[in-house]
Amino acid sequence: MQIAVVGAGIIGISTAHALAQEGHQVTLVERHPGPGEGTSYANGGQLSYSYVAPLAGPGVLSHVPGWLLRGDSPLRLKPSLDPALLRWGLRFIAACNRDRADRTTRELLALSFYSRARMEALREVSPDLAFSFARRGKLVVHREAAAFESARAQVGYQATLGCEQHALSADETVAHEPALASVRDRIVGAIYTPDEDVADCHQLCVGLFNRLRAMPNVMLRFNTGVDALWTEGRRVRGLKLADGEQIAADAVVMAAGVTSARLLSPLRIDPGLYPLKGYSISLPLGEGDVAPVISVTDAARKIVYARIGQTLRVAGMADLVGWSTALDTRRAQTLYDETRALFPGAMRANDAGADAAPWAGMRPATPTGVPVIGASPVEGLWLNVGHGALGFTLALGSAGLLTDLIAGRKPAISPVPYALAA
The missing domain is CATH 3.50.50.60 (FAD/NAD(P)-binding domain)
Structure with missing residues (x-):
């Protein structure tokens, strides 16, 4: 054909x-x-086969007003009469309930587990295919007790669907990823998934x-x-x-x-479809930098950190701002500032941010x-x-x-x- x-x-x-x-x-x-x-080109780099909880979750709408009032919030909305945005937004709101979120989780896990199997098969038959693949596990770090308890409940639900995940205390989190030691007192715990991967999509x-x-x-x-x-x-x-x-x-x-x-x-x-604009920076790691080895997601900030070779990829944000691909340097700066706050030891070679390689991409999202x-x-x-x-x-x-x-x-x-x- x-x-x-x-x-x-x-x-x-x-x-x-x-x-x-x-x-x-x-x-x-x-x-x-x-x-x-x-x-x-420069997405988050995480292959998150078990962490597929949808953006349209049952509690997300309560966070939206606060997010919209903050310049550094993980979500930004540009008011618009674009019919595509209005349709997408209404469908998104309708999906923000527990039954729909659980159904979405089941559907995405089925596809992600199949995708993981095909990735393993591809790597087995193509050992020369070089794309900085590494299995390092993933930590979803929580700063708020209520959000952490909700995440623990999600772990219980996903366990019934075949996911291996573990809830860790703050001390256990730092033991898994020592690069988080400087923020030990600012986190309440983390969800650890041992079989998550990182790689360079491009x-x-x-x-x-x-x-x-x-x-x-x-x-x-x-x-x-x-x-x-x-x-x-x-x-x-x-x-x-x-x-x-x-x-x-x-x-x-x-x-x-x-x-x-x-x-x-x-x-x-x-x-x-509607574009959710996301941003990333890519920080080259120098000798002596204390950067995470395990992939890390900051649950409160909705920012992901992935070590791809000798680069720390930092990605996040969800901007509903129309169809323009233009880079908002303020959003990239937020990623840089959050990295410096969470992993100060990773910034020694990048203190001025000159090598951060800011980038923006348009994620094609359904509600x-x-x-x-x-x-x-x-x-x-x-x-x-x-x-x-x-x-x-x-x-x-x-x-x-x-x-x-x-x-x-x-x-x-x-x-x-x-x-x-x-």
Whole structure:
């Protein structure tokens, strides 16, 4: 089958790789010059297979007013009459309840566990694939007793779904990660997950790109914008490119992050996407820096810390500010300031912040946090979108699920939770 895949971030390139391995003739189309240069470029670096609790949790709405009044808050909202934001916001509010959050957790865990299995299989058959992978575990650090008790309850629930997690005291937390010693008196405890990983998402995109480039059944089209989907009636025929060229295909996979919304809108297909802008800084570690080895998430600040090789990647924020990709340097500065407060020993080589490499990316989020993977109302048009902050974690599982659906096989996990809502 001739299949065109739109988007070469971690979702699109994983999908193209899985389809090409099946023997399909794959054309991968990407507007950037290289793979993984959008949202996949400098994300948090954590492969959080067990930590998938949705943003739309039962207690999140009570925090929103306080967050909106703080300049350094983890959530920022720019008031707008954008219909897409209004629709997304109403659906998000409707999802902020315990039943929906538990259901979302079950659905995301099924996909994340499948993705972890596929990641392990990829690493086993491709030991030369270098992307700074390391299994170091993860600590979700809590500063507030009430939030910690809620997290302990979530651990109990997720244990029934196969997750191995442990609640640690403040002293036990510091014993696991000595880099937290200077803030021992400011934390009440942490949730520890031993089998979480870190890696460089962009490096994996490049590695998969190099494999695709060597495959005779793959055509790579970079620096190539897609103007529209080419359809006849309710059947996809391929892609219409920005330069007027058309690419014929038996099937098209939309995996272009937030850009997918623009391309799907003329066909009246709404997967419920809206960009959650996130930020990161990447701090090179020098000799003598005391940086965390275990991945750390600051639960109160919604900031993640991942040691990728000799770099400390710090990422966070969720800005609902429209579709602009512009970098707000104040948000990047907040990440820098929070790092200095939590890990002062990691800042010796970066005290001026000159090497922090600030970056912003547009996470393609659905209101519930569950991605949309599967068929669309247009015959031959398939979707793999809406992974939010979990794109790296869920990429390989999403690619495997969609490849099975396109082939007409029974997938390894149920596709029902990820189907496009009617």
